[in-house]
Amino acid sequence: MEVLVDHIAKTISLTEEERSQLMSKLTNRRYLKGQYIGQEGDITRILSFIRKGTVRTFYLDASGSEHIISFGIENWWVGDLGSLIEQKPADYNVQCLEDTEVIQISNEDLQSLYITIPKLERFFRILIERAYVSTQKRIVRKQSLPAKERYILFLEHYPEIASRVPQYMIASYLGITKEFLSQIRSQIART
Amino acid sequence: MEVLVDHIAKTISLTEEERSQLMSKLTNRRYLKGQYIGQEGDITRILSFIRKGTVRTFYLDASGSEHIISFGIENWWVGDLGSLIEQKPADYNVQCLEDTEVIQISNEDLQSLYITIPKLERFFRILIERAYVSTQKRIVRKQSLPAKERYILFLEHYPEIASRVPQYMIASYLGITKEFLSQIRSQIART
DNA sequence: AAATGAAGTTAAACTAGTTTAATCTCTTTA
DNA sequence: TAAAGAGATTAAACTAGTTTAACTTCATTT
Known part of the structure; x- marks a missing residue:
């Protein structure tokens, strides 16, 4: 669990007292490949930091097909x-694609830590700011680039994920069908 | 400027001292229709809270066509x-679509206020969390709904914006051409 | 009152990406 | 070693949305 405390301490400085306060609220947990950290419809009460493994967040649309919103690997939340923030049923499923180890904190504990360690609020503010900016960039790419270029950028930005995840999931993340991704790939290979 | 302080005090409680510390860092500014609050390529140093008016945030793609990322009206940032956060050249343009009045705070002042008034960090953490969640929902809608349904949802969610902004901009925001939006509209009208 | 220009509409030809369906290649398991 | 199943490929028919271009409407300027 110290891994996570060290990770946080890279952004904000923490006293020994604060480190141990934080540490006391963390728990380790393992999931097997295929297991769900959270499911659509359940109220999310915990935030998970991935120590080892791969995770996908996805939802099912009206016609029952899956859409992947994001992948997570080591050091991602x-x-x-x-x-979590509105304490209403989740829209998304969070599923492990490999055996996965996480460090977890409950929302309740997080909220009380925000009060005892205000700097922690800074850590998460900065984290979410970055997540927001990158999500916005994703909208930009979806609107202005064709699928082939989005795929090439994905390979450049997330080579680690690309090598650990099946292609039909990458297609889903990119917002195209697996068949079309396959065409794009053979077109790239021919070049 | 008290408008903004009151707005913030709805989420976090502020002492008289804190209110006046905050107030001392705020400035009012007016822009005419068409003017830019910020331009692509410039480093953004201020955050603006809209008191009156309509604003769009957009970028130009490689082929020079505009894509609207978001609209802003009263009470939006x-x-x-x-x-702003990385102090690097902006990707986006922020332009007023009507004569617009804003309350501004510089990033520098905001960073120092985060230290003197830690609760302010909470206000912005919560603000960004919500923005992040709604941006993610937008990706979901783009990936799983056809343009017609996205347009109908837009009218439901933002009737105020829909009535104040030309249709070709709504089309751009939805990620479709103005011609196709026109077809969708005539199809809805015929129903 | 005419002329200009910005916003919106319509329609035909086109294309990026989907759908359906068959085939292939591996692992995994019996 | 066969059989089953998951992932990937290929190709043909299809469709949601684009492109191009001509036309309409209406507010603004001259």
Whole structure:
């Protein structure tokens, strides 16, 4: 669990007292490949920091097909934030694609830590600011680039994820069908 | 400027001292229709809270066509956040679509207020959390709904914006051409 | 009152990406 | 070693949305 405390301490400085206050609220947990950290419809009460493994966040649309919103690997946070902050049923499923180890904190504990360690609020403010900016960039790419270029950028930005995740999931993340991604790939290979 | 302080005090409680500290860092500014609050390429140094008016945030793609990322009306914050937090050239333009009055705070002052009034960090953490969740929902809608349904949802969610902004801009925001939006509208009208 | 220009509409030809369906290649398991 | 199943590929028919271009409407300027 110290891994996470060290990770946080890279952004904000923490006293020994604060480190141990934080540490006392963290728990380790393991999930097997295929297991769900959170499911659509359940209220999300915990935030998970991935120590090892791969995770996807996805939802099912009206016709029952899956759409992947994001992947998570080591050092990423996962959890349905909308559900966590409003304490209403989750829109998204969070599923492990490999055996995965996480460090978790409950929303309740997090809220009380925000009060005892105000700097922690800074850590999460900065984290979410960055997540927001990158989500906005994703909208930009979706609106102005064709699928082939989005795929190439994905490979450049997330080579680690690209190598650990099946292609039909990458297609889903990019917002195209697996068949079309396959065409794009063979077109790239021919070049 | 008290408008903004009151607005913030709805989420976090502020002492008289804190209110006046905050107030001393705020400035009013007016823009005419068509003027830019911020331009692509410039480093964003201020955050603006809209008191009156309508604003759009947009960018130009490689082929020079405009894509609207977001609209802003009364009580919304605008500014290229990516540029503001990393102090690098903005990707986006922020332009007034009507004569607009804003209350502004510089990033520098905001950063120092985060230290003197830690609760302010909470206000912005919560603000960004919500913005993040709604941006993520927008990706979901783009990936799983056809243009017609996205347009209908836009009218439901933002009737105020829909009535104040030309249709070709709504089309741009939805990620479709103005011609196709026109077809959708005539199809809805015929129903 | 005419002329200009910005916003919106309509329609035909086109294309990026989807759908359907068949085939292929691996692993995994019996 | 066969059989089952998950992931990936290919190709043909299809469709949601784009492009191009001509036309309409209405507010603004001259």
